[in-house]
Amino acid sequence: MLRRFPEILVLCLLATAGALVFVKNDDPAGPPAAEQAGATSVHELGPKPDPDDPHTWQTSDQVPGEIAPPVEPGQRALISRTKRLDYSPAPGVTITGWDARTPRGPVRYFVTRVKWRTPGISVDVAHGTRTRRVQPVPDMLSSTPGVIAGTNGDFYDISDTGAPLGIGRDRNGLLLNALDSGWNNAISQNTEGKWHVGELPMVAEVVGHPEIDVTNYNSARVKVDGTGIYDWRFGRSAGWGWTDLQTRNVRWVRVVDHEVVATGTTLPNRTRIQGTLIVARGALPSRRLAELTVGSTVRVRRHLDGEVRMALTGNSLLLKKRQPTVSDDGEMHPRTAVGVDRDTKEIIILVVDGRQTFSRGYTMLELANMMKRLGAEDALNLDGGGSTTLAAQKRGHLKVINTPSDGFLRSVPNGLVVSYNP
Structure with missing residues (x-):
C-alpha cells in the first residue's frame, strides 16, 4: 500500500585548528539567499504529508523535517566554507564536496558535473532485474560496465511494493515503469542527444x-x-x-x-x-x-511520448529556464537533484546531506536556488531523506561519498548512473 554556483575565485577566511586557511572556491559564490536565517537551532518539525497527495511529499520515507528559521532581510547567506574533496574519476566527470557554515546551520553537499559530449561518457537509469526490486545504490550501480558515479533516483513505495512512483526507461530501450500523468516530471534524453526536464507522459x-x-x-x-x-x-x-x-x-x-x-x-x-x-x-x-x-x-x-532514449522521474521541477518553480522554504531534508546546463553541456547532480549535526539539509527553495547558482537551466528534485546517496569511483573502488542519514545504506529501486567506456 502506498504510504507513505559562472565560476569565480573567492577567498574564504576560516579558523581551522587555530590557523588561518585560505581556500580557493571554484564553485558558486556561496549558498543561495534562501539560506539566510536568524537562528541556528531548530526543533519544530514539519507537518505530516498527505499520503494521498504525492505532491506534498518531501521524501519517500515521509519523515517530517525540521522547519528552517525565517529569512532575515539583508542577512549574510554564508559564514564560511571549505572544500572537502575535488577530483575527476574519469574524463569529463568532476566531483566536488563542500562544508558550509550558514546562519541556518552547517551544510555538507557534493556536486557532480558530467560533460555529456565527452566520448565514452553516458548518463543512464540504474535499476535492478525487476521494477520492484530494491537494493543499496552501490550494488545497483555495480552492474553497469564502466560505472563512474551514481545516485538514488525516483520516489518509491517504500512501505509496500518497493516500486518507483513515476517513469523509468534505460538506454537499452527497456521501459521499466510508467504512467500517463501525475508523476511525470522527468529528466530525459531523446534519440538526437538533446536533454529535457519536464513532463513526459506515457501513451x-x-x-x-x-x-x-x-x-x-x-x-x-x-x-x-x-x-x-x-x-x-x-x-x-x-x-x-x-x-x-x-x-x-x-x-x-x-x-x-x-x-x-x-x-x-x-x-x-x-x-x-x-x-x-x-x-x-x-x-x-x-x-x-x-x-x-x-x-x-x-x-x-x-x-x-516522443523519441525518448532514457528517462527518470522525480516529483517536482526545481528550475525551468533558470527560474525557480518551487516556493517551499520550510522543511529541511537530505536532498538529491539533477539539472542540465546547456551552456557548458553538463549534467549537474547535487547531493545534500541532512538530518545530522554536521549538515542540516536543504529546503526545496534552497535546493532550487543552489542548482541555479551551479549553472543549471532546468532542474528536477529526486528522492531525498534516507535515500540520498552518492557513490563514485575513488582509488579504484566504488565508494559512498556522502553520509546517508539513516546511518546505513537504504535500498532503493532505481537511480542515475554515470559510466565511462572509451
Whole structure:
C-alpha cells in the first residue's frame, strides 16, 4: 500500500585548528539567499504529508523535517566554507564536496558535473532485474560496465511494493515503469542527444478497446478509476497493494500470447506474472474490463511520448529556464537533484546531506536556488531523506561519498548512473 554556483575565485577566511586557511572556491559564490536565517537551532518539525497527495511529499520515507528559521532581510547567506574533496574519476566527470557554515546551520553537499559530449561518457537509469526490486545504490550501480558515479533516483513505495512512483526507461530501450500523468516530471534524453526536464507522459492502450483507459504500467499502484498493465518485469504480483487495499470494484484479466486466459476479482499476490496482467480499479473501469472474456484476442501497447532514449522521474521541477518553480522554504531534508546546463553541456547532480549535526539539509527553495547558482537551466528534485546517496569511483573502488542519514545504506529501486567506456 502506498504510504507513505559562472565560476569565480573567492577567498574564504576560516579558523581551522587555530590557523588561518585560505581556500580557493571554484564553485558558486556561496549558498543561495534562501539560506539566510536568524537562528541556528531548530526543533519544530514539519507537518505530516498527505499520503494521498504525492505532491506534498518531501521524501519517500515521509519523515517530517525540521522547519528552517525565517529569512532575515539583508542577512549574510554564508559564514564560511571549505572544500572537502575535488577530483575527476574519469574524463569529463568532476566531483566536488563542500562544508558550509550558514546562519541556518552547517551544510555538507557534493556536486557532480558530467560533460555529456565527452566520448565514452553516458548518463543512464540504474535499476535492478525487476521494477520492484530494491537494493543499496552501490550494488545497483555495480552492474553497469564502466560505472563512474551514481545516485538514488525516483520516489518509491517504500512501505509496500518497493516500486518507483513515476517513469523509468534505460538506454537499452527497456521501459521499466510508467504512467500517463501525475508523476511525470522527468529528466530525459531523446534519440538526437538533446536533454529535457519536464513532463513526459506515457501513451498506452488496449488495441481495439479505446474505452479502456490505461493509466499505469508496472507502477506501484493503479490510479483510482484507472487501469494498470503488469508483466514479469515488475516482479511478483502485489495483490491489494496495487489498489491501496481497495477490494471492491476491482477486476483483473490475464493475457497470454494475446489471448485472455483468465479473469477474476481477487488480485493475485506474491505470484509470478505470466503474460500480461491487466488490473482495473473502480466501478467503470471494472465493467469495461469485464468485456474481455476468456478467449478474447487482446493486444496491449505502451510507450513514452516522443523519441525518448532514457528517462527518470522525480516529483517536482526545481528550475525551468533558470527560474525557480518551487516556493517551499520550510522543511529541511537530505536532498538529491539533477539539472542540465546547456551552456557548458553538463549534467549537474547535487547531493545534500541532512538530518545530522554536521549538515542540516536543504529546503526545496534552497535546493532550487543552489542548482541555479551551479549553472543549471532546468532542474528536477529526486528522492531525498534516507535515500540520498552518492557513490563514485575513488582509488579504484566504488565508494559512498556522502553520509546517508539513516546511518546505513537504504535500498532503493532505481537511480542515475554515470559510466565511462572509451
